[in-house]
Structures are given as structure tokens and as C-alpha cells.
Amino acid sequence: MFKKSIGYLVLVGAVFVGCGSGGSSENNLKGIPILSVEENLTITKNVTGKNATILENSGNAITSCRVTPDLPTGLTLHDDCTISGMVEEDVNKTEYTFTATNSVGETSATTTIEFATAIIGTIAGTISYDYVPLTDRGLEYANTIKKPVRGAVVEVIDVLGNVLGRTDTSSTGQYSIEVTGTTAKVRVLAKLFKSPATGEASWNFKVKDNTNGDALYATEGSFHDIGTSFPKLNVSSGWGASSYSSRRAAAPFAILDIAYAGMEKIKTAQSDAIFPPLNIFWSVNNLAASGNIKLGQITTSHFNGESLYILGKEDQDTDEYDTGVVAHEWSHYYEAMFSRSDSVGGPHGEGDQLDIRLAFGEGFGTSVGCMIIENKMYRDSLGTKQAQLAVREDLEAGGHRANAGWYSEASVYDILYDIYDSHDDTGDRLSLGFEAIHKVLIDKQKNTPAFTSIFSFITALKEEYPLEKDKIDAITSNESISPINDIYGKGYRGNRKINANPLYASLEIGKRISIYPNYNTTGSSLANKLGTYNFLEFTILSEGQYTIQVDGTSKTDLEFNVYKEGSKDSVLSQTSLGRSISGSNNLSVGRYRMEIIDYNLAKNQTLYIQLNKG
């Protein structure tokens, strides 16, 4: 099962009901203040601090704070041990002891503070993160390597908490920036950002904690003198001998690195791509239960049409190092933002006969995800020590899948991967690269008057690359799909059963047509399976008021929606518990697509549909 790949792009109707479980919140009893402070600090003279934190506390919240000897004139120590104010006069280097108290007890920490005048100097260094490889044996902590933190925002911060400057790490994790101050530390944010500029790409990706007020993840180094070289900063995975034993600081950077890789991939096809802002929510509490997202109950890793949610619960299912999974979800964002996805979302599996829109969306996510990570293997780790695999799919294993076809997400990812890759295998002699995928996606696929599916995609691809027609047909044939020549899949039927409807019924003005819903019975949920939604298409040649009437022959719970060309907004919708429904609206000239669903999934009934002017 691709349990991971639930799209939730559009949840049409009231078919999906969440589990709605409660869940307990974690109660952290950490005890007395646990302080850490650097041995030597330099506060810059004539610079104002605003509630600067020089003592790190990992215990319960501090309620009062004192220091001996007193801080110099101009500086104020607050009850939470933060410092504000400014030093103007000359003060000798002095050792200070801070004592912090909370409801449990008190702790002291000592540091020597020097007061100095600012200089102009360069800060330069390298930032990396712990990357845990995923293989057929699950996550291999023993083989952890350091990878560069690429393109992330770096802030330089002084002792008084002032941001002295901002820059980004390079593609090799290096940064260099000139600042004015005395000593400073670097803080690397789980954020990729570039502001819009004409003719250039721009982006804004952030990894945040949905279980901690949506806080942006960040990691800091220690204080060093400006003008000296800073030691390499490596963000730790937090893995101990046999479990996570400290903060899993590297996880957000592993996820961010997939956003970086995705962005780089798209830029190879479109150098001025504008990426809409994206928040990626990850937490060590994110687990496979539905309910309250603030408690980490995110159901599964998914894209909700706006943001990504990624699993992180240790010994259950973590996804931060499952690069294919993160890239799959990121690809849903890419498809939704740069193209159009009509996927209905919901649970689905590799062998299911799916709604054509879902089959395409999920196959696309897996295939483009694997293009981004440059690996034909899609893996998803889970279980104790993340040592098992939930999914292991070889995208080059096409040609002999049990349920191959245009309704199979596996066939879709095999096909897209063969179009893209330059490794010839069974049925594959084509190497169009990523540019071809992107080109079709942002234009013809985005604006297709049909629902988005393998039919709209392949038809557009053949229009763009007419000389490759035979090679494209060979690739689809390899997945038991005869040549595709039409966005509506003419000649294909609504499911595999004999007498099933054409995939799309054609409506003509004033002519009543009938369709016979013929529900597929594979898979756990019928709502997104092949045959549940019935598709129709029609063309309006003169603008005016039109009415669509649907009559069932048994008790129904009908809904229909009509869309025009590239738009995802319905121009005409109707729902009813009755046997007949109708709706009217002004329709302009153009091509329309329509879906009808009977939520009762009533068998042996006929639906009569009529489009009338007026």
C-alpha cells in the first residue's frame, strides 16, 4: 500500500470521514533550570540589546533570575534571565554568576563577559547536516554521512541578540558575510528564500513544527570573534546508540534539502520559475493518526493543497530521511502550483484500479519524486529503529505488473519515468528528460478541458513531440495501454467489466443520454476508485442559459459538478438526496467536463442526463 501517498488535494463530497481520535498531550516535567552558557562572551559597547538570551535553559521555565556582581550600568537583567539595554562606558572584563529559579529549584552558571568596541570583519564557514541513508534494510544510522546544508538562510547574531547580517549557504554549504560587531554566532534557518526579480527564479520554503506553534526550525553555532574563521557547524541527527537520544535537529534540514533538490530540478527546465511559498510541517510527534494536527495527528505524510505534512514519530514511521516520500509530497505541490491536478485524494494502493485523476496524481508524485532524488527506487522506512520498509518500488520494473493500466498509479509512474530517463529497458527507447515533462505540465496539461489523467498528459506529449509518437506508444503499450490519441480516452471504458460506459459520455444539447454506473470493487475505499465518478464532456457553441438534469432509477445521493477548460472552479454544481437533480447557469462558449457521483453507490441503476438550453 502507498499509505503515504494520500493526496487530499480535493476532497469532493462527504465520502471520507476521519478517524477523529482524541489523543493525549505530552506533559513534560523537566525540573529545575538546566542552564548552559559559554565560558567567554563579548558584549558590544554602544549597541542595544532587546531581551537577549545568553543563558540557554532546557529545564522548566525560569521565574526569577539574579546575577553577581551586578551588570554594568545600562544593562538590565529580567526575571527570565534575558538581558536588555546598552553599555556606554569602559567596563573591565568580569566574571558573572547567574542564578535562575523556577517552581522546582534553582541553578547557577558562570561566564566571563568582556565589553568591547565593534569592528568590521568577515564571518565565514560551512554548514552540514547528518544524512541517514535509506536502503532495503531501512535507515542505516551506522552509515550516516554529512551533507551540505544547501541554500539555507543564515543569520549572524551578537550576544545581545541583534541580527548583524543575513546570507545564504551555497550549494556546498558555505557562507561568508561581512558584519560589524565583536563576537557573534551563526543561526541557520530551515528556510530557503529568494525574493522575486524579473527574469529570475524566486522561492520561499520553510520547515516548521506544527506541534510547537508552527515555529520555524533553526540551529545555532557558538559565539566566536568576528574576523576569525568559524568552525564547521554540523547539524546532528540526534541518533544515539540505538535510538534518538538528543534533539533531532538535522531532520528539518534533510526535508529542506529535498525542497532544494526539487527546485533545482524544475529550474533545469525553467530558469525563471516562480515557486509559490510553501510551509512544510514536520515534528517528532507527527504520526499516522487523524485528529488534531497540533498534537501531530497528521494521518500520513501528505499535501493538503497548501502545505506539506511529514511524519516523524520514532519507531513508528518517520519520513524525514525517506527522500522519495518527501519528494513525492513535494511533487504534489509542484503539480498543483505549476499545473493543475483534479485528483480526488484518499487512500490508494499500487494494485488498485483508481479514479483516473488520482492514478495520474499519485503516479506523477512518485515518478517526479524519484526524478528529483535521482533514484529509480522509491522506498519508505518504518517500524522499530526505522529498520523496515513499508514500500519498495522499482520504477523500472514496468511491463509485467499484475494490474497494469491507465487506472494504475504504478503504470503512470513507470510511464512517466521511461519518458524521462535515458536508460532503455523493456518497451523504452525514449529519453526526453525533465524538460518534456515540465513543458507539457505547465501548458497543455494545465489547461486541458478534460480531467487531468494519463490520457490528457500523453495526448499533449504526442502533440509536443510528434516524431516520438511510436516510442511513446511503445511505452504505454508496455503498461497494457493501447495507443492514446485523445484527452478523453476514446475507446476506453469506465472499468474493466463488459458493458461498462465509455470513459467519458458525450452530451449534446437537447439529447437525453444514459449511463450505467458500474462500481469497481477493488481496494478498501470506493470513493476514489475507477467507476465511482462518471465522466461526461460537452461543448457550448453559443453563450446562454443552460440546464443540466440528472435522473436516477433508484434512491440516490447524487452530486454533479461542471468545469470549464483550465479552471478548477465549478461553473455548475448540484447535490440532492432525491432521485432527480438539476441545475442551471449561464455558460460561455467553450469545452466543458462534468463528473457525476452517487454516494449511495446504488447498483443496477441507470442515470439519465440531459443538457438543455434555457
Ligand SMILES: [Ca+2]
Ligand atoms: Ca517512513
Ligand SMILES: [Ca+2]
Ligand atoms: Ca522502464
Ligand SMILES: [Ca+2]
Ligand atoms: Ca527512457
Ligand SMILES: [Ca+2]
Ligand atoms: Ca527506462
Ligand SMILES: [Zn+2]
Ligand atoms: Zn501522494
